[in-house]
Amino acid sequence: MSEKREVIFREVQRPNQFWLRVVILLSAIYIWYWFIQQIILDRPFGDNPAPDTITILFWTIFGVLLPTLTFGIIKLVTEVRKDGLYIRFFPFHIKYKQFSFTNIQDYESINYSSLKRFGGWGIRVNFKGERVYNISGNEGIVLKLKHEEIVIIGTKNPQELKEALDLEINIK
Numbered sequence: 001m002s003e004k005r006e007v008i009f010r011e012v013q014r015p016n017q018f019w020l021r022v023v024i025l026l027s028a029i030y031i032w033y034w035f036i037q038q039i040i041l042d043r044p045f046g047d048n049p050a051p052d053t054i055t056i057l058f059w060t061i062f063g064v065l066l067p068t069l070t071f072g073i074i075k076l077v078t079e080v081r082k083d084g085l086y087i088r089f090f091p092f093h094i095k096y097k098q099f100s101f102t103n104i105q106d107y108e109s110i111n112y113s114s115l116k117r118f119g120g121w122g123i124r125v126n127f128k129g130e131r132v133y134n135i136s137g138n139e140g141i142v143l144k145l146k147h148e149e150i151v152i153i154g155t156k157n158p159q160e161l162k163e164a165l166d167l168e169i170n171i172k
Contacts, residue, residue, distance in 0.1 A: 009080040009164035011157055013135040015070055024070055031063035076135045078153055080164040085143070087133050087153055089123055099143055099151065101169050106144040109158040113138060121154075141165070 038045040038055050045055070069091070077096075079086040084100040087093070118124035118132045125131050134140060134154025141161050143151045155161050 006082050007079050008082070008168060009078070009161055011078045011155055011161070013076045013078075013154070013156060015074055015135055017136050020070070024067055028063050028067045031059050035059040035063060074135075076133060076154065078155060078161065080161065080168055082168065085153070085165065089133055092123060099145065103145050104143055104165075104169065105146055107141055107162070107165055107169075109162045110140055110142045110152070111138050112140060112142075112152065114154070 034045050035055060035058075037043050038049060039052060039059075049055075050058075073091055075090050077086075077088040077090065079096070084098045085104070086096040086098050088096045114121050114124070114132060114134055117130075118126050121134050121136060123131070123133055128150070130150040130152065132140075132152040132154065134152070137154055137156060139156070139158045140152045140154040141158060143153065145151060153161075
């Protein structure tokens with residue numbers, strides 16, 4: 001691996017909130033039950049059954065795709081390399097997004113409420129123009145970039161991430 005690509009710090013986060021798992025699993029179970037009753041067993045489901053195409057659409061989205069995305073595919077990868085901080089919020093980012101050290105003016109470890117500050121988790125922008133990339137939790141690193149841009153990267157290991165940034169940015 002070239003010196004430019006050497007990974008100093010790496011963290012992979014996946015959604016793991018208990019309440020999220022419960023909501024998605026209960027929804028998926030209900031949708032699967034509806035699908036089996038109406039499509040497989042050919043018994044209309046409910047007093048005013050939905051058309052089969054709607055049943056199949058809901059089953060595809062909420063019974064198959066949503067659980068698969070949430071529990072198997074979605075992940076936030078954060079890396080510190082010799083030339084910058086890289087993030088990849090898969091499947092929304094196919095390639096890594098780079099924050100080069102030359103573009104970072106300042107950074108610090110913070111505690112924040114993603115719900116209050118950004119309205120939720122994921123890739124979000126608030127009314128101040130601040131961006132966040134997070135899966136869960138309330139800890140992260142805030143990057144103050146050139147042109148007064150603020151980016152927050154959620155992490156389960158804020159101290160280790162900050163130490164890796166300290167090491168690489170102070171070397172430059």
